[in-house]
Amino acid sequence: MAMKGSRWLAGICVALAALSLGVGQRGQQPPPPSQQPEDADQLVAKWKDALTTHIPGQHDDAVRWLGALSVDQWKLLNTGLKQYFGVLGAAGRAAMNGVVARAAVLHMDTARFGPLAPASKVNSGGWTGPAPSLVRTLDGESLGSMDANWNWILARQLIDLMYPSPKGVPFVAAWYHAAAAWMLEHGLYGEVDAHLQRAAAVAPDDPRILFDRACLAEALALPRSQSVMDDLRAKQAASNRRATFIPGQPAPIVPANPFPPAEQWIAAAERGFRRTLDIDASAVEARVRLARLLTLQKKYGEASAELKKALADDALTRDFILAYYAHLFAARASQGLGRLDDAAAQLAQALALFPDAQSGLMAESQLALLRSDADGALAPIRKLAVVPKDPQRRQDPWWLYDTGPGRQTELYMADMRARLAAVK
Amino acid sequence: MMRRPLLTMVVVAAALVPRAAPRAQVFSAKTIGVRVDALVTVNGVPVAGLKADDFELRDNGVVQTVDSLDAGDMPLNVVLALDASASTAGKRLADLRTATRTLLDDLKPVDRAALTTFNHAVAPRVPLTADLGAIRSEVDRLTASGATSLLEGMYAAVVATLGEPGRSLVIVCTDGRDTASWLQADDVIEGAKHSNAVIYVVASAGARTWAPLKSLTDVTGGRMIEIESSAQIGAEFKKILEDFRSRYVLTFTPTGVPRGGYHRLDVRIRRGGGLKVTARPGYVGESAGK
Numbered sequence: 001m002a003m004k005g006s007r008w009l010a011g012i013c014v015a016l017a018a019l020s021l022g023v024g025q026r027g028q029q030p031p032p033p034s035q036q037p038e039d040a041d042q043l044v045a046k047w048k049d050a051l052t053t054h055i056p057g058q059h060d061d062a063v064r065w066l067g068a069l070s071v072d073q074w075k076l077l078n079t080g081l082k083q084y085f086g087v088l089g090a091a092g093r094a095a096m097n098g099v100v101a102r103a104a105v106l107h108m109d110t111a112r113f114g115p116l117a118p119a120s121k122v123n124s125g126g127w128t129g130p131a132p133s134l135v136r137t138l139d140g141e142s143l144g145s146m147d148a149n150w151n152w153i154l155a156r157q158l159i160d161l162m163y164p165s166p167k168g169v170p171f172v173a174a175w176y177h178a179a180a181a182w183m184l185e186h187g188l189y190g191e192v193d194a195h196l197q198r199a200a201a202v203a204p205d206d207p208r209i210l211f212d213r214a215c216l217a218e219a220l221a222l223p224r225s226q227s228v229m230d231d232l233r234a235k236q237a238a239s240n241r242r243a244t245f246i247p248g249q250p251a252p253i254v255p256a257n258p259f260p261p262a263e264q265w266i267a268a269a270e271r272g273f274r275r276t277l278d279i280d281a282s283a284v285e286a287r288v289r290l291a292r293l294l295t296l297q298k299k300y301g302e303a304s305a306e307l308k309k310a311l312a313d314d315a316l317t318r319d320f321i322l323a324y325y326a327h328l329f330a331a332r333a334s335q336g337l338g339r340l341d342d343a344a345a346q347l348a349q350a351l352a353l354f355p356d357a358q359s360g361l362m363a364e365s366q367l368a369l370l371r372s373d374a375d376g377a378l379a380p381i382r383k384l385a386v387v388p389k390d391p392q393r394r395q396d397p398w399w400l401y402d403t404g405p406g407r408q409t410e411l412y413m414a415d416m417r418a419r420l421a422a423v424k
Numbered sequence: 425m426m427r428r429p430l431l432t433m434v435v436v437a438a439a440l441v442p443r444a445a446p447r448a449q450v451f452s453a454k455t456i457g458v459r460v461d462a463l464v465t466v467n468g469v470p471v472a473g474l475k476a477d478d479f480e481l482r483d484n485g486v487v488q489t490v491d492s493l494d495a496g497d498m499p500l501n502v503v504l505a506l507d508a509s510a511s512t513a514g515k516r517l518a519d520l521r522t523a524t525r526t527l528l529d530d531l532k533p534v535d536r537a538a539l540t541t542f543n544h545a546v547a548p549r550v551p552l553t554a555d556l557g558a559i560r561s562e563v564d565r566l567t568a569s570g571a572t573s574l575l576e577g578m579y580a581a582v583v584a585t586l587g588e589p590g591r592s593l594v595i596v597c598t599d600g601r602d603t604a605s606w607l608q609a610d611d612v613i614e615g616a617k618h619s620n621a622v623i624y625v626v627a628s629a630g631a632r633t634w635a636p637l638k639s640l641t642d643v644t645g646g647r648m649i650e651i652e653s654s655a656q657i658g659a660e661f662k663k664i665l666e667d668f669r670s671r672y673v674l675t676f677t678p679t680g681v682p683r684g685g686y687h688r689l690d691v692r693i694r695r696g697g698g699l700k701v702t703a704r705p706g707y708v709g710e711s712a713g714k
Binding site for chain 1: 509510511544545546547548549551570571572573576579580583584586587600601602603604605606607611614615618629630633708710
């Protein structure tokens with residue numbers, strides 16, 4: 001059970017900070033600038049080569065070449081691609097689908113593996129549209145603004161060129177879902193918000209997209225996001241200026257209520273998970289997450305019923321992290337109902353899956369305290385004293401919770417790549 | 425398995441037989457006392473020299489007899505819960521290290537201390553000990569990273585005081601609100617009600633405006649201190665220790681009230697014009713048979 005959350009939690013948005021400094025995961029030296037093409041036609045020709053040679057999912061030479069372009073070269077390429085797709089469109093739009101699908105994957109991989117291509121600078125030509133400014137954060141504090149990545153904006157624009165429409169193309173929903181998972185895994189809430197707004201337009205009833213949107217709303221209700229919003233609110237008040245972008249909110253911000261409170265995000269997430277379940281009743285993670293939201297609203301009976309259904313699902317015998325969540329939330333629901341023995345039993349099952357998980361141990365201790373059992377309250381805390389102090393070596397599924405589908409990004413990427421070949 | 429009683433209920437020695445015997449219908453025959461730390465101030469300055477008879481103490485509205493009164497010379501358990509999340513990197517953490525070393529220097533040989541740190545992971549590093557060198561070593565090794573499980577760090581510190589003899593002071597130092605805990609503020613408040621520990625929080629940056637911190641200190645009779653700069657941590661730690669040592673420790677045997685559940689406490693000074701008493705607003709009584 002590999003835990004990617006600790007990597008992410010090493011800094012709540014260290015990924016953002018790193019991207020903003022342009023220190024992506026470049027494995028090899030890019031070609032020297034003198035060897036880079038200098039005009040739009042040359043760049044488009046090289047881009048077409050990259051499209052042909054790129055192996056989806058690989059950090060290969062094609063990705064390295066794109067990642068090494070300067071902002072001026074990105075701008076030239078942006079202009080060149082606009083002309084190229086205009087010509088291709090006139091020649092026969094049906095031939096375009098395979099090209100744009102592969103291009104969307106190439107730019108997805110460039111965004112994942114390469115340095116930031118700052119959208120506001122690249123987009124001066126206007127083809128790929130306006131870019132949101134994102135808020136860089138670190139452990140609940142805002143650190144300033146940063147640019148969205150142009151690669152994502154371009155990739156979505158390319159998907160929109162599909163003929164006759166991207167709607168109903170299995171690859172498209174899979175691509176949006178996989179990309180959203182990656183963004184959520186890396187805490188790129190501002191990026192994923194714009195991404196999922198477009199996804200909702202092309203795949204409005206896809207349960208994966210509904211689930212992703214609900215997960216984003218849920219993540220924005222969590223204290224770590226609300227902390228950023230509080231920080232922005234305070235800074236905005238201090239400077240008497242409006243911030244340019246709030247994760248989950250398109251600019252411009254509504255002055256009367258610029259930072260929606262947790263309750264609004266919770267309500268949005270609840271609606272999203274319910275809609276997901278209406279379309280796909282087997283979406284067990286939506287059910288588990290819905291139940292947590294119900295416990296937050298003290299609807300313990302309803303939460304308990306949802307969790308009972310979820311825990312009866314075979315999927316939980318294979319997905320230990322989801323099973324852990326279900327038991328942890330079921331314990332909370334039972335505790336709320338005053339069924340302390342049931343709560344203890346649920347926590348025991350959660351801790352059987354992840355014995356050192358801090359969330360389970362804390363819950364176990366707190367439950368013992370409610371029963372006036374001091375030894376029972378102390379024992380789990382003492383256990384924390386003997387687990388590794390290095391958070392990187394600790395395993396707690398709760399620390400992954402806000403990544404939503406991001407805990408299974410590779411699974412969704414593989415599914416998306418499998419559907420790519422079918423796009424003609 | 426025998427359960428250890430929680431600290432809110434202190435077993436009182438035979439010498440401290442209450443003046444008013446507990447009534448059989450509401451209390452068992454066991455002689456159990458409750459201890460309350462109370463800070464008396466006038467214009468913010470601690471007041472010394474008070475006697476047991478100067479205090480009026482009500483438990484769920486019923487006036488109680490104060491069995492004993494100590495004035496700050498009992499050994500202390502000082503439990504430090506220090507934020508080592510990413511936002512503390514640099515000067516904040518350096519100031520915190522210096523302040524902690526100075527605080528440890530100010531403890532008496534009879535006092536003990538413990539250290540818990542937290543980022544998203546809570547690490548109870550040193551349990552209560554008189555070996556303060558062990559804590560100094562751990563403080564020197566602190567590095568900043570990760571998110572902030574402030575609530576769980578506080579909770580672990582409070583729980584560490586359960587069943588410990590002496591007076592317990594939990595000092596929390598943080599620069600942000602909670603961003604990673606599973607436990608919620610109400611869970612930790614409930615836990616604090618079961619403990620005798622008094623919580624002081626030194627809050628800077630984003631932590632200053634986070635409402636649950638005030639609730640958590642209030643429920644234990646402690647205080648939340650807001651600072652502008654981490655350079656103030658040392659001075660505030662010193663003041664907290666002085667503040668805590670100048671408190672009175674009242675012990676009483678609940679009389680005329682049911683034993684279990686949450687008890688509201690009201691502590692005042694008789695004829696105490698202008699005197700302000702800061703004490704926990706209540707405690708959780710053990711049910712019979714526990």
